[in-house]
Amino acid sequence: MINETPRVRFAPSPTGYLHIGGLRTALYNYLFARNTNGKFILRIEDTDRKRYIEGAVENLLNTLKWVGLDYDEGPEVGGDYGPYYQSKRLDIYKKYAEELIEKGKAYYAFDTPERLKQLHEEQLKKNEQTKYDKFALTLPEEVIKQKIESGEPYVVRLNVPPDKSVIVDDLIRGKVEFDTNIVDDQILIKSDGFPTYHLANVVDDHLMKITHVIRGEEWLSSTPKHVLLYDFFGWEKPIFAHLPLLLNPDKTKLSKRQGDVAVEDYKDKGYLKEALINFVALLGWNAGDEQEFFTLDELIHKFTLERVHKAGAVFNLEKLVWLNAEHLRSKPNAELLQMLREELKKSKYADLKIEDNKLLLIIEAMKPRVEFVKEFITKCPYFYEAPTEYDEKVIKKRWKEDSPGLLLKLRDKIAQLDDLKKEDYENILNNLAEELNIGKGKLIHPVRLAVSGSGTGPGIYNLLYIIGKDECINRINRALEKIKTTNPDLTEEN
Numbered sequence: 228m229i230n231e232t233p234r235v236r237f238a239p240s241p242t243g244y245l246h247i248g249g250l251r252t253a254l255y256n257y258l259f260a261r262n263t264n265g266k267f268i269l270r271i272e273d274t275d276r277k278r279y280i281e282g283a284v285e286n287l288l289n290t291l292k293w294v295g296l297d298y299d300e301g302p303e304v305g306g307d308y309g310p311y312y313q314s315k316r317l318d319i320y321k322k323y324a325e326e327l328i329e330k331g332k333a334y335y336a337f338d339t340p341e342r343l344k345q346l347h348e349e350q351l352k353k354n355e356q357t358k359y360d361k362f363a364l365t366l367p368e369e370v371i372k373q374k375i376e377s378g379e380p381y382v383v384r385l386n387v388p389p390d391k392s393v394i395v396d397d398l399i400r401g402k403v404e405f406d407t408n409i410v411d412d413q414i415l416i417k418s419d420g421f422p423t424y425h426l427a428n429v430v431d432d433h434l435m436k437i438t439h440v441i442r443g444e445e446w447l448s449s450t451p452k453h454v455l456l457y458d459f460f461g462w463e464k465p466i467f468a469h470l471p472l473l474l475n476p477d478k479t480k481l482s483k484r485q486g487d488v489a490v491e492d493y494k495d496k497g498y499l500k501e502a503l504i505n506f507v508a509l510l511g512w513n514a515g516d517e518q519e520f521f522t523l524d525e526l527i528h529k530f531t532l533e534r535v536h537k538a539g540a541v542f543n544l545e546k547l548v549w550l551n552a553e554h555l556r557s558k559p560n561a562e563l564l565q566m567l568r569e570e571l572k573k574s575k576y577a578d579l580k581i582e583d584n585k586l587l588l589i590i591e592a593m594k595p596r597v598e599f600v601k602e603f604i605t606k607c608p609y610f611y612e613a614p615t616e617y618d619e620k621v622i623k624k625r626w627k628e629d630s631p632g633l634l635l636k637l638r639d640k641i642a643q644l645d646d647l648k649k650e651d652y653e654n655i656l657n658n659l660a661e662e663l664n665i666g667k668g669k670l671i672h673p674v675r676l677a678v679s680g681s682g683t684g685p686g687i688y689n690l691l692y693i694i695g696k697d698e699c700i701n702r703i704n705r706a707l708e709k710i711k712t713t714n715p716d717l718t719e720e721n
C-alpha cells in the first residue's frame with residue numbers, strides 16, 4: 228500500500244441520531260484523511276431493515292454538516308465508488324456471497340428458528356460455546372438445490388475453519404489473536420436477502436478501496452470474521468485501527484443513562500461545534516503535550532493514529548464546558564453577534580429593538596463571564612430590560628442607610644452631562660466620592676444594584692455606559708422607590 232492515497236470511511240448505521248462515539252469515529256477518520264491528503268468517505272450502512280427509522284439518514288447528514296466534517300464521497304456528493312447507501316448495493320453482495328459459496332467458504336443454511344433455539348439451549352446446558360453446528364454442510368447438493376428451488380427460506384453462512392488462529396493486526400492494539408473455534412459461522416445473507424453488516428462492510432471496504440478501517444473498539448471482536456472474509460476472497464486487508472471505548476466518569480461504558488449521548492442534544496444545549504470537535508478529539512488522542520485547546524485546523528495538522536491510545540477515554544463534561552467557554556472567547560465579536568441575534572429570536576426579547584452596537588458592547592463586556600452564547604442574555608437580563616427585583620442578599624449587604632442619599636447625588640451628576648462615555652461615568656463616580664470623602668464602594672455597590680438588580684456583573688462604568696444615561700436615571704429612581712430595606716445595624720464596611 229505504499230504511496231497509495233489513504234481512503235477512509237465513516238460507515239454509520241442510521242439509528243436516528245449521531246452518537247457522540249460516532250462523531251469521534253467520524254472525526255478521527257476525517258482528521259486522518261485531511262492530515263494525509265487522503266479521501267474521507269461517508270457510507271450509509273442501512274441493511275438492517277428492522278432498524279429502519281424514517282428521517283434517520285437526513286438527520287445524520289444534517290448533524291455532520293453542522294459540525295462541518297465534509298466528506299469527499301458519499302450521499303449527496305457522489306463519487307466514483309457509489310452508490311454509498313448499502314441498501315442500493317444488494318446485487319453486489321449477492322454476487323460476492325455466491326462467489327464464496329462456490330469456493331466452499333460460505334454455504335446455504337435452511338434451519339428453522341426452532342432448531343436453532345434448541346441447538347442453542349443444548350449447547351448452553353452442556354456448557355459449550357454457543358454457535359452454529361454446520362448442520363447445513365451435511366446436506367447433499369441435490370437437497371440444497373431442491374430446497375432453494377422450492378422457495379424454502381435460507382441464509383448464507385460463513386464457513387469458519389476450525390482450529391485455526393486469526394490474527395488481527397491493529398494499529399492501536401497491536402496483534403490480537405482469535406481462535407476460530409470461538410468464531411461463529413456468521414450469517415452473511417439473511418433470509419430477507421439483505422446482507423449482514425459483516426459481508427456488506429468487507430465487500431464495500433474492498434470495492435471502495437478503503438486503506439484504513441478506523442472504528443470503535445466494539446467492532447474488534449467482529450474483525451476476525453472480516454479477516455477471514457478478506458482471505459477467502461483473496462483481497463488485501465486494510466489497516467485496522469480500533470478506537471478506545473468511551474467511558475462515563477465512573478468508568479462504565481458511556482450510556483444514555485448518565486448523560487446525553489446524541490450530538491444533537493449538545494447542539495440544542497448551546498455547545499459550539501468547535502468545542503464539541505475539540506472535546507471529542509481528545510477522547511482517545513492527545514498531541515503529546517499539555518495542549519488542550521485546538522481549532523479544527525490545528526487538529527488536522529497534528530492528528531496521527533500513532534497518538535491514539537488504547538485505554539478507555541473518560542467523558543468529562545466539565546472539560547467540555549470549559550472548552551466551550553474557550554472557543555466562545557476566541558470567536559470574533561461579529562460572529563458572536565450573529566449567534567446572539569439567533570438566541571434573542573428564541574428568547575422573550577424576540578421583539579425588542581436593539582442595535583448591533585449595543586449588542587457588541589454587551590458581548591465585549593460579558594465575554595469573559597459567559598460559557599454559552601445564550602448567557603449573553605440569561606446572565607445579564609438587565610441589558611435588555613430594567614430589573615423588577617433586587618437581589619435580597621445584596622440589599623442586605625450593600626444597601627446602607629446613606630445609600631439613597633448618595634444615589635440621588637450620583638443621579639444628579641449623571642443628569643448634568645450629555646453624550647456620556649464610559650470614562651465620564653468613571654470621572655463622575657471618582658469625583659463624587661472624592662467630594663464627599665467616601666470610599667467609591669459606597670456608590671458603586673448601590674448603583675449596581677439599582678441599575679441591574681444584581682451584585683455582580685461587568686465593570687460598573689461599562690455597565691452604566693451600556694445601559695445609557697436616561698435608563699440609568701430611570702432605574703435609580705425606580706430603585707429608590709422600591710428598595711426600602713435598609714440595614715442601619717450593619718457595620719459600615721466601605
Ligand code: GLU
Nearest residue numbers: 238239240272428442446
Ligand atoms: N455500520 C457500523 C456502525 O454502525 C460500522 C462499523 C465499521 O466502521 O465497520 O458503526
